[in-house]
Amino acid sequence: NAGVTQTPKFQVLKTGQSMTLQCAQDMNHEYMSWYRQDPGMGLRLIHYSVGAGITDQGEVPNGYNVSRSTTEDFPLRLLSAAPSQTSVYFCASSLRGTSGDRTQYFGPGTRLLVL
Amino acid sequence: GDSVTQMEGPVTLSEEAFLTINCTYTATGYPSLFWYVQYPGEGLQLLLKATKADDKGSNKGFEATYRKETTSFHLEKGSVQVSDSAVYFCALSDPFNTDKLIFGTGTRLQVFP
Secondary structure (H helix, E strand, O other): OOOEEEEOOEEEEOOOOOEEEEEEEOOOOOEEEEEEEEOOOEEEEEEEEEEOOEEEEOOOOOOEEEOOOOOOEOOEEEOOOOHHHOEEEEEEEEOOOOOOOOOOEEOOOEEEEEO | OOEEEEOOOOEEEEOOOOEEEOEEEEOOOOOOEEEEEEOOOOOEEEEEEEOOOOOEEEEOOEEEEOEOOOOEOOEEEOOOOHHHOEEEEEEEEEOOEEEEEEEOOOEEEEEEO
16 A cells, blocks of 8 residues: 655756656545645645546646546646746645545655756 | 644754644634644654544644634643654644645754754
């Protein structure tokens, strides 16, 4: 049971380049989300999904795109990287519903540097 | 909107000292409250949680009590260890969309032998 996995662990991009951060979970969780972590600002929600085919914006969605074609995968796309997107990105997943363990499980993170 | 405020760090303690990390929140409705811990180079892990007023969450010697009257959820541990050195995040679940978490800025704890 791998939990939540993220690739790559570290990436350097040039301004204007695009890339996809991968996130996968093997716990059959309906809810998946992407956060960015910046010094002094905690974690901020970028996008989230409550199931395959359903996505929505979080607090800081600009410059990012997501899709959810399967329950397991939730990739985050940077359309045209900017230095302001230099950050550590975390993916998380959880069950939904009103009962059971709805703890959010986090991946190990992807550290992104945009030059 | 809903928000979480944590004390700024770093908090520096000697081993076996008493730890308190303050957390207060602003929310409409009745959110669940959480403490997450992030060890160096890792993602966040749930440390403890409380889902209603006066509930006490506890785990690994850490405790926090959901205080509705003071809108607080302070984290405490009676005797810290070097291995407790990490960043601690207080969070609440959006009362109207309980899948979503709202995080504080995090408090770094450094414990020295």
